[in-house]
Amino acid sequence: MKSGGGNTNTKLILVHPYIQKQTSTNRLWLLAFISFFTISFLLTLLYTTDTIISTKTTSTVASSSPISQLPTTTINALLHYASRSNDSYHMSHGEMKSISDVLRRCPPPCNLLVFGLTHETLLWKSLNHNGRTVYIEENRYYAAYFEEIHPEIEVFDVQYTTKAREARELVSAVKDAVENECRPVQNLLFSDCKLGLNDLPNHVYDLDWDVILVDGPRGDGGDVPGRMASIFTAAVLARSKKAGGSHKTHVFVHDYYREIERLCGDEFLCRENLVESNDMLAHYVLERMDKNSTRFCRGRKKRSVSSSS
Template identity: 30%
Template sequence: MTNSTKKITDIISRYYHEKIQIGSDQVNIIANAIRGRAPGCNLLVFGAGYDSALWEKINYDGYTLVVEHHPEWCRNMAQFANVKPISYPEISVKNSLPINIDNMEKHDIPNVLKEKSWDVIIVDSPPGYTDTDPGRSLSIYWASKISGPHTHIFVDDYERPVEKCYADTFVRSDDFCCFEIARWSGRKMLMLWRVGKDKGFNPVFSVDYPATRRPIRWLVNEPDFRVVMFHDATLPISDMFQLGLFDETTFAVVSFSWVVNEKRIRDLQTFFGDAAEKIGASNVFKNQVILIMNSQEEYEMAKAALPECNIAHVNNTCFLDFDLFKVDAEIEKKYDAVYNAKPLAFKRHHLTSEVDSKVFITYDVNEANEGLTALVDINEFFPTLVERNISSKKVMEVASSAYVGLSLSEVEGACYASTEYLLCGLPVVSTPSQGGRDAFYDEYNSLICAPDPNEVARSVAELKQRLLNGEITSEQIRENCIKRINFFRYSFIDALKICIRKAGINTPDERVESLVMNAIKNNNKLINSRNFWTSRVERG
């Protein structure tokens, strides 16, 4: 989680409470809209209430104005927010329908509403529960008049006749993306969101292959440029183009979990060639999409096959939070080796059979029980201990109780477990492999041995002895690994800088570096900033 995201999450956790009538999901969406316009968001809220402090805090680096017609609420909320009085003359729920435009126009828009160009407007007042309440006819009408194409407008209680009629007439339009956010509180309550046409934020959702739908994650989402990152997916980039989400300030990054072989390269050629031409996006895909490859071999193959594309050698494990995995000299060494791997055939646990003292870290799986992903009973190889489904902190502790880490698959992608071993100060015994984990190996920190149980056991014994003799140290292994992680991180940043400069965006290199590094920090594997196994992208 980035520092900014964590800050907003903390604010909502602190200031959202049961007296606030807007639902928590609705609050999160509004918060995203506000932060999408930050810093400097101009936020207008019709209605002072228990949520006033929440909006003020979420828009901490912008300007927030709350307008309220009820004197008591003005006084009570003035200590929490910038509240100014407003009046709604001669208007009630009863006389709001049918819509009378002449009646609307005879009421001048208050000057206080015209003092800013509003980025986000929330219409949550005046009350409209009974026929004698003022209702929201004027506030919705005024919101439509003082908004620009870039303005997000939220109309609460959209299920009620006045709100729906006026919002449909003055807010909804074929020129804007609008959708309804539901909240259940004994009955279905709706909020209408008219999405502002601004590149800072969009109502975009990703759908992954288990059909889970969630707001799209942005690696960087700033007014001057933004970066979206997809893991093992290129088709969503086509979706984004067709939804109008690619302007000159938008960049997409594609990373891969498995080895990029010749077939995958052919698929990419098709995507960047025929498919791109068919939807008229060839220049976008060539100029604003970056492919990152886990191994040098994959990089060279992709570069030869796709010479006009932006391709960088960036091993995925550089997105590990290396503060989670450390050398802990206080933990007693109990095992000769540790193997952190799912109980699947391609992980080749049988190669550990001659290692007498070993601990397995493993996980529940939902891969197809066939071929490379066939389920294996790892207890058949007599581990000293099996730890299942443990936290990252526990992984560090268990790994640190062993002398050597094992990586024994023949083919996969970047191997997070292997780099985690190195960050914990463990040398690694690996078999020859495809996929990129060897990008972190050298003569100091590893041995590459034949895929034979005896050779694995011999190599474990050799690296253990080197540690005991002081020929290698855990601290140096970790330090060298961090240098390699930073090398890949800066390779990624350099590739992005090139694209930004080509696009003519006047953003200093230091700003690009700072934004990307902050996104990576405390965001292990970019879980909160990367879209995994996305099948499609769609509007709200």
Template identity: 30%
Template sequence: MAPPSVNHPSHKTSRFSPRVAVAAVIVLTLLYLALPHNHHHAQKLIDTIAEKSSSLSSHPAPEWALTDDFHADDAAAQEHKENQAAPACRTDYVRSLQDAAQNPTNKPQLSFEQLLWIATTVQTSAYALTTRGGIKRDHRFLVWGLGHDSPLWDNANCFVPPHASPGSGLAARRGRTAFVENWQTWIDTVSAAYPSLEVHFFDKYTSTVATSDAFFASPTSLQLPEEVQNVCWDVILVDAPQGYQPDQPGRHEATHWSVQKAKDCLRANKLSEVHIFLHDVNRALENKIVDNILRAAGGTDLGRINGVAGDLVAFRFTKASLVDDLHGLGGPGSH
């Protein structure tokens, strides 16, 4: 994940620039993730990042407009947005992640560093959709799994475009964030607390942790609900379904679907890049997924962040990076 280039600031006093603020947050975040963590220095850097991100919400947001070729999302997603009033975007997303990571009641399984890595990737990816004429389309973020961190992902996909367009009267825009979950009772619980989240029930997995070798030898593609299946997703986080028992689905089918969808959209020139995150790669099956699906399909390995509740990796896919038919997993998808 490469941050946008930033020109050296002028010594002259200038008015607030969201572009510079967004770039500063991204650069500081990458620096934080790259450096060894001395607690005192790490906290000072986090405070600086949070201060920069807070400036995006404390200063009046610039107006912006949709470009002439703006592509609206599918009707179902638009209807969901209209029917469920989402809370206001909290554009100081770094501070919101830190608050969540320190919450003793509903603490996410992902560490703060892992949350920050994903959220900054979402912000950077959304940033790439803006032009001086406005925004090309809503940014799309797909999350496999529903949990205490779900509102964080919905909020991380809120973006203040850096270019003003007089007269539009618009400020921060919420991208589309969708969740795929295979436990209906858990969906009911989380949706009751956060009714604005877009959640899709799916439990039609054909393989398990115990039968994963057969899947790698002869993979099949999932057919998700059409509201998910027929969309090209900019960033995908695979943190479900469950995979710590032999009879559970594991994440090989979800990751395979995600890579196949990325490949289809890249080859059709509907996307220029896709980022895919996979959690719990400290487990044997997830390590095999990394080698036989993510890396085998041509993804660029962006690194790994260890965590108490599971390690996280990320891969970046572009049209130029794709590899065909490795280990039976690179053929064209059925989406």
């Protein structure tokens, strides 16, 4: 076709119906894929959120629930068989039950410090279920041996420098220095007191002890260490607890019928704190003291060591 002075080319494009059908099908597939992906993403998001919430809820419930303790039947069985030993140095059933009752009432996790490895060592560890139990032993070789055969036991050896025959002299010296290096509230790690144990691991002084049992070192002769230092150390640890938590510490002294145990118990743990006693076991409950305190016992005169035990 010609018009005016120029040429115009006209093109005709024909679209086959098959091509239109194919394009429509591809769009449907694309839409289906996007829809599937979207639904899958939403379901995954909902499931993940629900799982996280469920996990947090379970964790919160678990952390808020009390720590399980040994069943009463298990405790009674342990006490029964421990008291049936042929070892003449073991505690009686009544003595072990007194300590067991306190451990059972102790809010978990309970911190138990024991002076001496004895027939009942494994018993205390078992009764203080889910708590921390630490032992202090005078014989380094026996401590290493015991820890080797019972790796679950935490035991430290300590070198005592005292002699049982010097008990009254040492207690008198402590009474003279009660306002200085032998204060009832102090960090024994830096103490120069003659009866203060200052070579134990740092965490022994940092922990707040809920229960302390003095059943060592040896005290049945003049040249053995005697329990002056362990009783004095127990008295200071109990009174030096940090603020917060329980202000009370239960202190047990075994072999209370002996002169040194009774003397040091009266001077450092104090009779007004004695809640139970028999010929072998004394039970004291000590309160945390102010850091400026200079007397172990209320109303006690400074010099009273010379009085009869």
